[in-house]
Amino acid sequence: MRFRLIVGRSKCGRQIEAETLGVDKRSFAGLYIAKRQRAYPCSIAMKPKREKTHQQELIEEVHAIYRELANRPIERSCKMRTECCQFRLTGKVPFLTKGEAMVAARAWRATGRKLLPVAQDSKGNCPMLDVGTGRCRIYENRPFSCRTHFCSAAGGPYKRADVIDLIRRLEEVDRQLGGEGFARQLETAVSGELGLDR
Numbered sequence: 148m149r150f151r152l153i154v155g156r157s158k159c160g161r162q163i164e165a166e167t168l169g170v171d172k173r174s175f176a177g178l179y180i181a182k183r184q185r186a187y188p189c190s191i192a193m194k195p196k197r198e199k200t201h202q203q204e205l206i207e208e209v210h211a212i213y214r215e216l217a218n219r220p221i222e223r224s225c226k227m228r229t230e231c232c233q234f235r236l237t238g239k240v241p242f243l244t245k246g247e248a249m250v251a252a253r254a255w256r257a258t259g260r261k262l263l264p265v266a267q268d269s270k271g272n273c274p275m276l277d278v279g280t281g282r283c284r285i286y287e288n289r290p291f292s293c294r295t296h297f298c299s300a301a302g303g304p305y306k307r308a309d310v311i312d313l314i315r316r317l318e319e320v321d322r323q324l325g326g327e328g329f330a331r332q333l334e335t336a337v338s339g340e341l342g343l344d345r
């Protein structure tokens with residue numbers, strides 16, 4: 148017969164069995180240890196979950212910023228010509244805050260890829276550009292710069308004053324995620340979130 152020796156409840160309301168704590172349920176000494184440590188399994192189990200939840204909230208904030216940007220009454224029309232994705236052609240590279248990089252890295256992983264290809268052509272294609280189709284592989288999750296910067300076909304760069312509040316929110320997300328306090332070049336930023344050094 149199996150006995151369940153409940154020695155208390157954790158802060159999250161879960162019943163704690165002596166066995167959960169790895170102590171001998173027949174032993175008075177074990178019970179004493181279990182009682183002394185009754186909050187232990189809960190605090191250990193809950194800490195990473197809380198951190199993950201907060202991180203998820205910050206990721207959601209990045210998506211909310213992207214949605215808000217899309218709803219701003221600023222006349223723009225991205226034709227997906229991807230000229231802005233060819234960095235040697237434009238002479239400019241998007242810079243990403245940590246939250247943007249995490250969103251981009253997640254989207255990249257969701258395509259089934261783990262590594263960023265190294266650009267080898269003369270145009271300096273973004274590693275996330277599908278050269279075959281001419282499409283961004285993470286278009287729905289593309290960084291803020293890709294939505295606002297220098298593409299003349301889409302209407303030129305946004306005025307900073309029109310989006311400065313959103314930039315400040317991205318910087319706040321960066322701060323709360325423990326970012327470095329400055330945006331990083333696209334490839335470096337996304338590689339960092341993928342666990343690769345570039």
Ligand code: SF4
Binds near residue numbers: 229231275277284286
């Ligand atoms: S992330 Fe997408 S939109 Fe941005 S530069 Fe790369 S391919 Fe272009």
